[in-house]
Amino acid sequence: MSTALQVEDREQRLLRARAALGAAERSAARWGGRIDRTALQPSGSPSGESADDGLGTRLPVPGPLQGLFPRGSLRAGSSVAIEGSASTSLLLSLAAAAAGEDSWCAIAGMPDLGLRSALDAGLDPCRLALAPADGEQRPQVLSALADGVGVLVLGPDLDLAPALWRSLLGRARTADTLVLAAAPPGRADLTLRAATQGWAGLGQGSGRLHRRRLEITSEGRGIAGYRTAEVLLPQVSGMIAEAPQSRESHENARPVRLLRPVRRAG
Amino acid sequence: MDAEGRLRGAGAHAATRTVAVTVPDWPLLAALDRHQRQEEKNSKPQAKVQVEGSCLIDPMSAPVILLDQHRVTHAGAAAREAGVLPGMKRRAARAACPEALVLEADREHESALFELVAAAVDTIAAGVDVLRPGVLLMSARGPARHQGGEERLAEQILDAVAELTGWDCAVGIADGPFAALLASPHGRIVRPGRSADYLAPHPIAALRSAPVGPGWGHRGQPSATRPARRLDLVETVDLLQRLGITTLGDLAALPSAAVADRFGPDVATLHLLARGKEPAPPAAHHPTQPILAETTLETPLVRTDQAAFIARPLAEQLHAMLVERGLVCTRLRIVARTEGGEEMERTWRHDGALTVADVVDRIRWQCDGWITRARLGGPATGAITRIGLHPLQLAPAGENAPALWGSAGEAAQRASRALARAQGLAGEEAVQVPVLTGGRLLAEEAVLVPWRSEKPARREGPWPGALPKPAPATVFRSPPPVRLEDAEGRPVVVTARGLLSAAPAQLLISAPGLPSLQRAGLRAGSGYPVLGHGAPTVIDERWWVKNGHRAARMQLVVRGASAEETAVLALSRTGEWTLEGIYD
Numbered sequence: 045m046s047t048a049l050q051v052e053d054r055e056q057r058l059l060r061a062r063a064a065l066g067a068a069e070r071s072a073a074r075w076g077g078r079i080d081r082t083a084l085q086p087s088g089s090p091s092g093e094s095a096d097d098g099l100g101t102r103l104p105v106p107g108p109l110q111g112l113f114p115r116g117s118l119r120a121g122s123s124v125a126i127e128g129s130a131s132t133s134l135l136l137s138l139a140a141a142a143a144g145e146d147s148w149c150a151i152a153g154m155p156d157l158g159l160r161s162a163l164d165a166g167l168d169p170c171r172l173a174l175a176p177a178d179g180e181q182r183p184q185v186l187s188a189l190a191d192g193v194g195v196l197v198l199g200p201d202l203d204l205a206p207a208l209w210r211s212l213l214g215r216a217r218t219a220d221t222l223v224l225a226a227a228p229p230g231r232a233d234l235t236l237r238a239a240t241q242g243w244a245g246l247g248q249g250s251g252r253l254h255r256r257r258l259e260i261t262s263e264g265r266g267i268a269g270y271r272t273a274e275v276l277l278p279q280v281s282g283m284i285a286e287a288p289q290s291r292e293s294h295e296n297a298r299p300v301r302l303l304r305p306v307r308r309a310g
Numbered sequence: 311m312d313a314e315g316r317l318r319g320a321g322a323h324a325a326t327r328t329v330a331v332t333v334p335d336w337p338l339l340a341a342l343d344r345h346q347r348q349e350e351k352n353s354k355p356q357a358k359v360q361v362e363g364s365c366l367i368d369p370m371s372a373p374v375i376l377l378d379q380h381r382v383t384h385a386g387a388a389a390r391e392a393g394v395l396p397g398m399k400r401r402a403a404r405a406a407c408p409e410a411l412v413l414e415a416d417r418e419h420e421s422a423l424f425e426l427v428a429a430a431v432d433t434i435a436a437g438v439d440v441l442r443p444g445v446l447l448m449s450a451r452g453p454a455r456h457q458g459g460e461e462r463l464a465e466q467i468l469d470a471v472a473e474l475t476g477w478d479c480a481v482g483i484a485d486g487p488f489a490a491l492l493a494s495p496h497g498r499i500v501r502p503g504r505s506a507d508y509l510a511p512h513p514i515a516a517l518r519s520a521p522v523g524p525g526w527g528h529r530g531q532p533s534a535t536r537p538a539r540r541l542d543l544v545e546t547v548d549l550l551q552r553l554g555i556t557t558l559g560d561l562a563a564l565p566s567a568a569v570a571d572r573f574g575p576d577v578a579t580l581h582l583l584a585r586g587k588e589p590a591p592p593a594a595h596h597p598t599q600p601i602l603a604e605t606t607l608e609t610p611l612v613r614t615d616q617a618a619f620i621a622r623p624l625a626e627q628l629h630a631m632l633v634e635r636g637l638v639c640t641r642l643r644i645v646a647r648t649e650g651g652e653e654m655e656r657t658w659r660h661d662g663a664l665t666v667a668d669v670v671d672r673i674r675w676q677c678d679g680w681i682t683r684a685r686l687g688g689p690a691t692g693a694i695t696r697i698g699l700h701p702l703q704l705a706p707a708g709e710n711a712p713a714l715w716g717s718a719g720e721a722a723q724r725a726s727r728a729l730a731r732a733q734g735l736a737g738e739e740a741v742q743v744p745v746l747t748g749g750r751l752l753a754e755e756a757v758l759v760p761w762r763s764e765k766p767a768r769r770e771g772p773w774p775g776a777l778p779k780p781a782p783a784t785v786f787r788s789p790p791p792v793r794l795e796d797a798e799g800r801p802v803v804v805t806a807r808g809l810l811s812a813a814p815a816q817l818l819i820s821a822p823g824l825p826s827l828q829r830a831g832l833r834a835g836s837g838y839p840v841l842g843h844g845a846p847t848v849i850d851e852r853w854w855v856k857n858g859h860r861a862a863r864m865q866l867v868v869r870g871a872s873a874e875e876t877a878v879l880a881l882s883r884t885g886e887w888t889l890e891g892i893y894d
Contacts, residue, residue, distance in 0.1 A: 129830065129831070129872075129874050129876070129894060130894055131829070131894065132783035132784055132894045133783040133893070133894065136783060146721045146722070147721045147725075148721060148722065148724075148725035150725075150728075150729075150741075155787060156784050156785060156786050156787055156824075156826055157783070157784065157785070158752060158781055158782050158783050158784055158785035158891055159744040159746075159755070159756035159758070159785070160746075160752060160755055160756055160781040160785075161780065161781040161782060161783045161785075162744070162783075163744070163746070163756070164779055164780065164781055169743070169744050169745070169746070171722075171725070172743065172744060173725075173729055173741050173742065173743055173761055174741070174742045174743070174744065174758060175732060175740055175741050175742070176739070176740065176742070177740075179736045179737075179740070180736075181735045181736040181740075182736075184732075184735045184736075185732045185735055185736050185740055188728050188729075188731040188732045188735065189728055189729075189732055191724075191728055192724050192725050192726075192727055192728015192729065192731070193724075193725050193728060193729075194721055194725070200825070200826075200829060201825055201826070239874065240874045240875050240876070242875050243842070243867045243875050243877050243893075246842040246843065246844055246865055246866075246867050246877075247842060247844075248813060248842060248843065249810065249813060249843060249844070249845055250844065250845055251842075251844055252778065252844050252865055253780065253844070253865050253867075253877050253893065254780075255780075256875075256877065256893065278779075278780035278783075278893070279780070280779060280780065281779055281780070282779045282780040282781060
């Protein structure tokens with residue numbers, strides 16, 4: 045009994061010490077400091093949402109998109125292809141969610157990326173690297189990135205050869221790197237296809253862009269047929285959000301309520 | 311300034327023997343020079359003889375006034391005689407001397423022009439240190455010994471400046487920068503050890519030319535740890551005068567601890583200067599023995615991989631030296647000497663500790679650049695016969711030592727290995743990180759710098775006219791030109807009052823398409839109906855100068871080729887529309 049209490053006490057003291065040290069280090073760290081965030085996690089609980097369940101490490105996906113993915117998360121080392129409109133913002137929000145608390149994200153081949161939207165989407169500038177990947181050494185650079193970072197984003201302008209794509213996927217699978225690619229030259233584990241439903245907020249000479257309604261369809265490994273979700277991306281804050289029930293469906297629902305069977309009395 | 315002088319604390323050390331070279335009324339001279347050049351340019355079509363006759367303005371005879379922020383900062387001798395005093399308003403100055411030539415101050419031009427003087431002095435002595443335009447300092451000991459005496463050195467400098475630039479300068483030599491500065495207008499050479507005596511009779515107002523505070527070259531730069539505080543010299547002088555301290559000798563007679571207690575560190579620095587001493591710069595570390603690693607190559611270098619081969623032992627040697635002394639190098643100069651005796655160098659900045667691999671990479675990139683330049687038919691460099699590493703900026707390792715938790719996290723270590731490898735493969739620019747710098751235009755708001763290089767400082771806002779969230783996911787580096795037309799096909803423009811001339815009905819992409827435009831369903835040469843548009847936001851940048859920008863930004867929703875709604879951000883400048891970004 046007493047030993048159990050002692051153990052608990054010791055664990056709590058360890059936790060407290062870690063929290064204090066973590067706070068001290070965070071306050072002392074300079075911009076881009078090297079904080080080991082995993083060390084700051086309480087020792088008992090698994091770190092973040094990523095957990096190992098025997099099928100490999102799972103990486104979180106943005107909440108509104110959970111329905112699109114088998115088991116509501118992504119396997120580390122898998123690949124996702126993104127097609128259709130809104131590919132850039134979709135890539136950014138998936139990367140931000142998967143990078144989580146401590147993995148690094150590298151974005152290759154997106155020279156015209158809007159940096160502020162990347163940061164608005166939730167990417168940590170201290171753990172973000174951009175690689176133009178446009179020289180002779182492109183295959184080697186991409187391979188090095190696939191080996192090292194947690195999330196590798198491949199832009200649509202990269203124009204990869206199919207062989208390089210396959211070899212990148214192989215490397216990523218062994219290094220547990222998530223590969224997100226816009227319009228890749230070959231197959232990916234999952235394919236997301238987005239279609240713009242409409243923008244809201246802009247009038248005729250007034251207002252400003254607030255939110256865009258997107259319909260996203262996913263298919264691929266682990267999904268029978270396809271799955272569909274409606275999200276708002278970007279939302280006013282630049283992040284992704286669940287799409288509220290549209291007005292048409294409200295209007296559809298109302299007559300149903302009116303047609304409640306009423307038994308005539310008498 | 312020798313290293314030993316800096317190493318000793320602020321309390322007990324002899325000041326360095328310093329030469330101060332000043333050009334009196336430098337801002338005035340620089341402004342006159344600029345004015346004359348402009349005159350020449352404007353009157354080029356006219357007869358040249360006439361120009362030459364008219365453009366020679368002598369500040370001694372013709373009245374000249376220099377204004378900065380609507381106050382007189384300098385007045386020529388003739389203007390001073392007419393009653394113009396520094397500090398006057400423009401109107402008062404013009405009233406006192408209506409025929410005067412009024413010029414505006416331009417710091418940029420002053421410093422650029424002063425480089426000529428610095429270069430001229432540099433032909434006599436090395437280690438010239440420009441304090442601010444018009445004033446430069448250097449250590450006197452070595453050059454004086456080389457020239458055979460301090461008088462001789464002063465003469466040489468005067469001759470060199472007059473010969474190479476045509477301006478008259480004044481040279482003063484004394485112990486410590488302050489005494490040298492005060493001695494220079496009179497061309498005095500104060501004997502060693504007598505600086506305090508020389509300074510003592512000067513009125514307290516002489517502190518105004520003390521080399522402290524903002525605007526004094528690198529010495530005035532704020533340290534990284536302490537926020538910049540402005541030391542108001544005028545106010546300090548006023549305060550000291552009210553306290554009955556009328557000469558520098560009175561100030562020097564006060565006990566230094568009391569001064570530091572009562573007035574704080576800035577006035578304590580002034581006190582130190584008034585005593586004929588000099589403050590030691592706080593941050594940088596200057597080792598007594600210079601740290602450098604050099605190697606002479608038996609077979610000259612002609613290929614890049616050879617460079618990498620020699621670079622590693624050299625970098626390891628440097629690293630061992632630094633580790634031994636508990637230092638990190640934040641700025642490194644790599645110098646190479648070629649067969650022809652030419653020296654090529656480049657300085658690399660780094661935000662943390664340069665590791666061996668980093669140094670090797672930098673040597674390789676640099677040699678690579680030189681060798682390719684020679685191959686491309688640039689100025690032939692010849693084979694490299696000698697490579698040297700000179701750490702320019704050393705700091706105690708404290709801040710960059712391993713973190714409290716041992717090392718960085720596993721993910722960060724893996725990533726930094728991968729990024730370093732990518733940089734090693736394809737050069738420093740191959741991996742970049744974003745830095746938010748602030749600005750109105752999206753392309754200016756964040757910049758990319760190479761990973762692990764020094765980051766630019768953030769420019770504090772506010773930025774009126776900046777785009778509110780959400781920001782477009784694609785921001786064009788080279789914005790494609792577009793046309794906006796109203797229902798009748800006339801171009802839509804933003805009027806001077808920031809209103810649209812008509813409601814836009816069609817967006818025409820004129821340039822041959824960018825890939826990201828095509829992906830969004832906007833092809834070149836065709837028009838797309840505008841479904842909605844916002845009110846234009848006017849972005850006035852630096853409207854008070856001639857080359858300022860005036861632009862207006864407007865959000866548009868158009869129906870693209872795939873019948874999907876596409877939102878774009880259009881920017882209008884001088885009636886021309888471009889696309890700043892796409893919400894894709």
